[in-house]
Amino acid sequence: MILKDILGAYHKELDEYYGKEEVNSFFNLLMQHHLNLNRFYLVLNPQYMISIEKKRFFFEALKQLKLHKPIQYIIGKTEFFGLPFEVNEHTLIPRPETEELVSWIIDSQSKTTEKKQLKILDIGAGSGCITVTLAKHLINSKVTALDVSKAALSMVKQNADLNDITVDCIHDTILNPSDFLCNTSLKYDIIVSNPPYVRHLEKAEIQPNILEYEPHLALFVDDHNPLQFYKSICEFSKINLVDGGVLYFEINEYLGNEMIALMTAFNFKSIELKKDMFGKDRMIKGVK
Secondary structure, three states: OEHHHHHHHHHHHHHHHHOHHHHHHHHHHHHHHHHOOOHHHHHHOOOOEOOHHHHHHHHHHHHHHHOOOOHHHHHOEEEEOOEEEEOOOOOOOOOHHHHHHHHHHHHHHOOHHHOOOOEEEEEOOOOOHHHHHHHHHOOOOEEEEEEOOHHHHHHHHHHHHHOOOOOEEEEOOOOOOOOOOOOOOOOEEEEEEOOOOEEHHHHHHOOHHHHOOOOHHHOEEOOOOOOHHHHHHHHHHHHHEEEEEEEEEEOOOOOHHHHHHHHHHOOOEEEEEEEOOOOOEEEEEEEO
16 A cells, blocks of 8 residues: 555544644654654655555554544654653653753753762652653763652663663652651652642643543542642652752642742742743742
């Protein structure tokens, strides 16, 4: 079958859901993943033929896209901060807003790592996008990933290997941490977290591809206690951050003022609320 005809089928079936440009983007990713062809190849070779077996992959992917399955889960990988990452249904798909959080940390700390080894803890590591990227860019740092999900920690290890770095992993929950995690000898220079922060009342704002496929455990919190993870992490950080250590969060865009109040109540200093590229309150940091 001619590959360009399959692209035509994609536009016929998907344009009304995603728009022409995004459908082109999906098809380019699938070509790269399955055929190792870049997006220009089809332009230069409009009569390129593929086998029935390879055709079957594209039509199976088309079926899944019609059901709003994220393209990253279909091909099992994505890119974050210019690095390759594997993803599956046990982890959230890394997002551009989180890249901004990571960039903020790297820009703030890169000079520090030239002088000493930073100890960093990523709470709720998921795919390991924060853990691995910080370890990759803050060369002298020792980065540890913490997650309640063993499947997620397995993905962290895979992505660390994929990017040729070494990280430590801890299987624990910050809401009810073990004695080991609460050991006061575990001191960190930086603690960072992108915990669950979407309230159930905000579900109407969530796109179907996220709502139906990404793990709700990593997304949603109780409407009546939306800062429960942040409070637990602040409590932990007051003990396990070094003096002068920095706590970074990704946050719910609607709860910026509440986060300032929370971190102030825990006596963090130099609190800074930062907007993302869309002008939404998305990140906050405070110094112990």
